[in-house]
Amino acid sequence: MNIVRDTPLPQAGKAVGIETLDMTMCFGGFTALDHVSVSIPAGTFHALLGENGAGKSTLVKCIMGFYHQTSGSLSVDGREVVVASPKDAAAYGLGMVYQHFTLVPSLTGAENLVISRAELPAVINWARERKALTAFMERMPFKIPLDSPVSELAAGEKQKLEIVKQLYLGRTFLVLDEPTSVLTPAEADEMLGLIRGMTERGELTVLMISHKFHEVTKFADAVSILRRGKLVGGGKVGELSTADMAAMMIGDVKLAELDTRVPVTDTAKPVLHVEQVKAPDRSGLKTIEIDKLTVHSGEIVGIAGISGNGQKELTEILAGQRPTERGSVSVNGEIYGATRPETRRNNVRFIPEEPLQNACAPRMTVSENLAFRTFDLKENGGDAIWLNKGKMKNRATSLISDFKVKTASSSSPIAALSGGNVQRAVLARELTGEVDLLIVSNPCFGLDFSAVAEIRARIMRARNAGAAVLLLSEDLDELLEMSDRIMVISEGKLVYETQARAADISVIGAHMAGHH
Structure with missing residues (x-):
């Protein structure tokens, strides 16, 4: 399928917005995604919530070109586009950071960045690459040691490097799939705070899949909630309580409350x-x-x-x-x-x-x-x-x-x-x-x-x-x-x-x- 190039390729450092309209995905007789319409304006931080099997990853895979939706459409910056593969998604500035790291552990951060490019010269001029990388890293809010092998980096640094890799490749819309599952609370807060800063400056748009309500309320502007493949609610984060979000995620199921806690006695054996x-x-x-x-x-x-x-x-x-x-x-x-x-x-x-x-x-x-x-x-x-x-x-x-x-x-x-x-x-x-x-x-x-x-x-x-x-x-x-x-x-x-x-x-x- 030929890609429709209605949209000019994104400029470096300018966030793009996307919109899905009636996005539907069927696998045989099973509807994994049922007429989902979500709008994520440029320069915003959007959270996607839902239980396992609610359709979150299906929606993201349709946006990123891993799946081709059964019906419905995707628009980038207000123009409808066809994304038939992840390569097409990349051409529109759409990138994804996965839950599990995709870096090569034995290579340095710098080597991981350079080899991730689509076109590489047969012989890499490292003096020139290093100069370009130094200039690039000065624009980045993340500080990462690029000369150490990735295997020596802490989990927080690896996660930052995954994000930097997408930005280095010119992506200005990022899907983050549970990005903090391997980080300490301080690392998670620091990383999401830096990303939030980039969205506020208009350099990036973010769609974050998360199950941590405190991250959603602290960093996201808006939220969309899926249940059994349907969009069941959402809105501005400031106008929804975590109880509202939980109720939308699980529907009418009555949650078992944690029993009242009997204090531990001094005489407990x-x-x-x-x-x-x-x-x-x-x-x-x-x-x-x-x-x-x-x-x-x-x-x-x-x-x-x-x-x-x-x-x-x-x-x-x-x-x-x-x-x-x-x-x-x-x-x-x-x-x-x-x-x-x-x-x-x-x-x-x-x-x-x-x-x-x-x-x-x-x-x-x-x-x-x-x-x-x-x-x-x-x-x-x-x-x-x-x-x-x-x-x-x-x-x-x-x-x-x-x-x-x-x-x-x-x-x-x-x-x-x-x-x-x-x-x-x-x-x-x-x-x-x-x-x-x-x-x-x-x-x-x-x-x-x-x-x-x-x-x-x-x-x-x-x-x-x-x-x-x-x-x-x-x-x-x-x-x-x-x-x-x-x-x-x-x-x-x-x-x-x-x-x-x-x-x-x-x-x-x-x-x-x-x-x-």
Whole structure:
């Protein structure tokens, strides 16, 4: 298809606006996008909200030329255009920064920028390129070391470099897909503030996909909200409360409120105690050293940290999957090695990250996965010799209904369920019966709004019933909302502790980033 060049190519540094009119995208009989009309004027910062599957990424892929819409149109600066490929989108100044980095880690920032151009000479004149890059970076609000290999940059610097790359390529309309998911709060605020400054100066237009309401209210001018492929609302950010936005996103679903929190008493007994534990990390080059960590009955201790600072190793130690060089882990006052009898005796339950990979047998049925804790027990608690399929099925049916697990049947393979429903099934198994200690890792990562509220309420209920909860999460909002105490893990060590009620986000962020 020939591109319609009604629109002159964008001038460098002048923002373009776009508008979709009745944008519709069907995949066979499924309508992923249903007559969506969104207007994003030049020089504005627009947020796109919606649950998983609401149509956000479909809309963005139509704008960027990855999909060709079934019907409807796209206008750039008031002129209708046909964008048949990402190359066409680039010609109109439209660019996208993805959730996951696309930089080459072994090359420097400067090399990543230069090789991203469509036309490159066979021999690169680096003296000239460096001069041009220096002049270009002087116009940029971001300060990034361009001579270091990308692998040595912090996550915030990599994210800035991804944005700088799009600006270097002349893009003046940027789609940002959850741009702060790997950043500390301070890095996120700084980066979004700089981008906001560029929109205010008319150098850039931004469409940001986000699930963090505080970012939307702080940085965006306007918001559009999708639900089940339809545009269900939007408007100026100053005129909408977060409750309004949440209600539009999830419709008539009643959110499970977080239970009122019973205060942790001074006499609460310590359930989990980790003392002087040292173990190698995944690379084998560094160590994880947890000097002291205690979680009491009826308490949620949140562990905050940027991904890759030892959280995974800590959960593996507690799950008995990573041998330690020294130190001890005890539960209910006895040394704990995470064997099945110890886990059962002390009512320890686990909800790991990516539960389909780490807490399920994907090809086994929902019913079988729900029975992993109990299949070898008789009613009286003795060891069972035979599997009781009927009992397993009845128990699964009641758990599926109690935890609202959406599945075609209890005999479907668990891998056929959506992410939120796998998470609900694992919660059903782990939170049923007596729970003394619950270890949870990123329980809501990638889940939609209503699933998140439901899962957090379940964890809170376990805490209120007396469970000690260790919650590891990269979502600081989640930790502030759920925890009684927050500890920060950085480079394999616990470096800071605060009561959640008195927490200062900037102090937590500084410790997460290693400035302590």
